[in-house]
Amino acid sequence: MEKKKNHNKRRTFVKGAVLAGCGSMLPGLVKAQASDGGRRPKKLLRIAHITDVHLSSDNNAPARFNACIDKIKERKIDFFLNGGDSIMAADGKDIGREQVSEMWDLWKTSRNRFSEYEMYSCLGNHDMWWAAPDKVDPMYGKGYAMQQLGMPSTFYSFDKKDWHFIVLDSNVDGGGALGNKQMQWLSDDLAKLPKGTPVLIMSHYPILSASTHTVGGNHKDSLQVTKILYKHPDKRIHCIGGHVHLFDTVVYNNVHYYCNGAMSGYWWGNGDEDSAQKYWYHETPPGYTIIELFEDGAMENHYHPHQF
Ligand SMILES: [Zn+2]
Numbered sequence: 001m002e003k004k005k006n007h008n009k010r011r012t013f014v015k016g017a018v019l020a021g022c023g024s025m026l027p028g029l030v031k032a033q034a035s036d037g038g039r040r041p042k043k044l045l046r047i048a049h050i051t052d053v054h055l056s057s058d059n060n061a062p063a064r065f066n067a068c069i070d071k072i073k074e075r076k077i078d079f080f081l082n083g084g085d086s087i088m089a090a091d092g093k094d095i096g097r098e099q100v101s102e103m104w105d106l107w108k109t110s111r112n113r114f115s116e117y118e119m120y121s122c123l124g125n126h127d128m129w130w131a132a133p134d135k136v137d138p139m140y141g142k143g144y145a146m147q148q149l150g151m152p153s154t155f156y157s158f159d160k161k162d163w164h165f166i167v168l169d170s171n172v173d174g175g176g177a178l179g180n181k182q183m184q185w186l187s188d189d190l191a192k193l194p195k196g197t198p199v200l201i202m203s204h205y206p207i208l209s210a211s212t213h214t215v216g217g218n219h220k221d222s223l224q225v226t227k228i229l230y231k232h233p234d235k236r237i238h239c240i241g242g243h244v245h246l247f248d249t250v251v252y253n254n255v256h257y258y259c260n261g262a263m264s265g266y267w268w269g270n271g272d273e274d275s276a277q278k279y280w281y282h283e284t285p286p287g288y289t290i291i292e293l294f295e296d297g298a299m300e301n302h303y304h305p306h307q308f
Pocket residue numbers: 085124125126204243244
C-alpha cells in the first residue's frame with residue numbers, strides 16, 4: 001500500500017538523520033551514541049498501543065480485531081496499552097442494557113484470546129453507559145467500564161523496567177479534560193519520581209495534536225498539562241493519545257506527543273468521501289502502534305497500518 005511505503009521511507013529517513021547528527025529529533029539517542037563509542041542504548045520494552053477499537057458485531061469487527069492482535073503477537077511485545085473507546089459506543093442516549101452487554105461480551109471474548117498479555121487501559125468517551133436507568137445501576141458510568149477493562153482506578157500509574165507509565169482519564173468536565181483533582185495528582189505523581197526517570201503518559205484524547213486542528217478533539221486543558229510537564233526537564237516525557245482516529249506527532253517543549261491512529265480506522269466501515277482509501281479516516285489508515293522504549297529514555301513510535 002502506498003501509505004505503508006511512505007511510512008517505511010520515513011523510518012529510513014529518521015535513522016539516516018540520527019547518523020548524520022540531526023540531534024533535535026532524537027536527542028537522547030544521539031547523546032548515548034556519542035558517549036559510549038557508538039553503542040545503541042539498550043531496548044528495555046516493546047509495547048503495543050492499540051486505541052479506538054470500537055468493537056461491535058457490525059462489519060465483522062471482532063474477527064478483524066482478532067486478526068490484528070494475532071499480527072501484534074508476532075512482534076514479541078511485552079504488554080499492551082489500550083487507549084480507550086474499546087467498544088463501539090455505550091454513551092448514546094438511546095443505547096439499551098442489552099446492547100452495552102453485547103459489546104462488552106465481544107470485548108471479553110476477544111480479550112480472552114490474548115489473556116497471557118497484560119493490558120493497561122484508559123477510558124474512552126464511548127466506553128461509559130450514561131443512559132442507565134439510574135446512577136446506582138451496576139452498569140452505569142465509569143465503574144462498569146473500568147471493571148470490563150480491568151482498571152484499578154480511573155487514572156493511575158505503574159512502573160516497568162526503568163520506565164514510569166501514567167494512564168489518564170480524559171473524560172472529566174464534559175470530555176477532553178483532567179479536572180482539578182487529577183491535575184494535582186499528575187503533578188504530584190511526577191514530582192515523586194527519581195530524577196531522570198523516563199515517563200510515558202497515555203490519555204484517550206490527545207493532550208496536544210496537529211490533527212485536532214482539522215477535526216477537533218484535543219484536550220481542552222493542554223496549557224495546564226504542558227506547564228506541569230515543563231517542570232520536569234530532567235525527565236524524558238512522551239505522551240500518546242488517540243480518539244481522533246488520525247496519526248500525527250507534535251513536539252512541544254521537548255515532549256513528544258504522538259496521536260496514534262485507530263485500530264478501527266473508519267469505525268470498521270468503508271469510509272466516506274473524505275477517506276483517502278477504503279477503511280481510512282481521512283488520510284490515516286486503520287492500524288496499531290508498536291512502541292520501543294530504551295534505557296536512556298528515548299522512545300520510538302511506529303504506526304503499523306493493517307489491512308483487515
Ligand atoms: Zn474517543
